[in-house]
Amino acid sequence: MAATTQGTIRTAKGEGETVGIALLGFGTVGAEVFRLLGENADAFAHRIGGPAEIRGVAVSNVGKKPRPGVPQELLTDDARALVARDDIDLVVEVIGGIDYPRKLVLAALRAGKSVVTANKALVAAHADELAEAADASNVDLYFEAAVAAAIPVVGMLRRSLAGDQIQRISGIVNGTTNFILDAMESTGASYEEALAEATRLGYAEADPTADVEGHDAASKAAIMASLGFHTRVKFEDVHCEGITNITAEDIEAAEQAGYSIKLLAICERITDKEGKEAVNARVHPTLVAKSHPLASVSESYNAIFVEAEAAGSLMFYGNGAGGNPTASAVLGDVVGAARNIIHGGRAPGENTYANLPIASFGEVRTRYHIDMTVNDRIGVLAEIANAFSTNNVSLRTVRQEDGDDEARLVIVTHSAQEQLLADIVDQLGALPDVLAVNSVIRLGS
């Protein structure tokens, strides 16, 4: 082992030597990682080139809950001390949160220990700092489980598509919100009932606000955009709207019009009129046509589309949340990192050489579906159409349902700049004959 000013460089172990693992967290994910690594110990030893042994399990409170199958002497509530132990080569962080795991992960990397984490919030907020620490110590930082759990999105972007030029990544990357929206649409469950069930099934974050407000999907979008466009995209660069404003009426109206409402993460390479490239990443509820494959992604499943210059369109589908699927991704990373600890070498890291500017959400082109209640009298439609035409935005469809003195008007626009559409909605809201703008939902994937 050699200490440098920035980190600690460890020498490779030899074939057959044991890799000592610290498991930080024994919740939904950690418990499954522990179980699967124990049950398949021989297979893991063959795949790695030596046994992988969990030498300590950190939890918040050792006596708080039963930890089936975990010898008492492995348990500790002092994660820092566990990470610092000399017999630990690899740290698996499945605690969650940002500040505390950041300290633990940095301490591990600086001490020359590779890290596997499922923590998208941490990676999206501190990727630069973590990558620098891993580089300085020449160790691995793996985070496959951070995006869409069992679907190998990170490996695909980091390795498989490293030779291609990615144009767009879009999809459903949060299992909890997909579960909620699907249950509201297919069973008529209330938002609250569906959220409680998603939490019970272990899909939701410790604080489900991160799911329903879109923050979890935004972290994943930041990670995907960074890897896909070789540009650092941070959590705060991602425009984020969650599903808390989506009502049963919105779901029903979408259904009647032939759409499903999905929370999509969209990462795009945008080229302006002068040919200058930029990157945009965003998360918002989106109307997806029932005929589109994303509309049939049900329960907590995730699906991701990648459009690349040479590969064309690719779609990835699978389990995006839950203990077992997430443990699968974590353990794939454990095998990769442990192999490198035994044989030497490192996994391909991130490369942000392109360093493209981040385009603001206002610059993005979208289509709007606007649902309004208006006075049912002559001239109202012309007044409303005028707000669009004076701003040079064309309408795709206009549908009216008559009430007594009021009418419901549903307008679908053609593609236009987001900021322009947002301004038009403000103008509509100020018209005396527009009694309410009931909902504004973007269209398309």
Ligand code: NDP
């Ligand atoms: P849980 O809340 O189920 O488990 C968290 C674990 O961390 C618990 O064992 C808890 O201890 C422990 N812990 C909390 N604070 C500390 C602390 N200060 N020191 C030591 N241990 C602590 O979380 P999940 O397993 O669901 O998620 C873990 C990570 O995986 C998160 O980053 C999450 O975003 C990510 N992830 C989760 C997925 C999922 O479907 N659940 C999918 C993909 C990623 P105790 O048991 O004592 O409470």
Ligand code: HSE
């Ligand atoms: N809470 C997350 C979700 C877990 O619902 O998708 C998987 O990252």
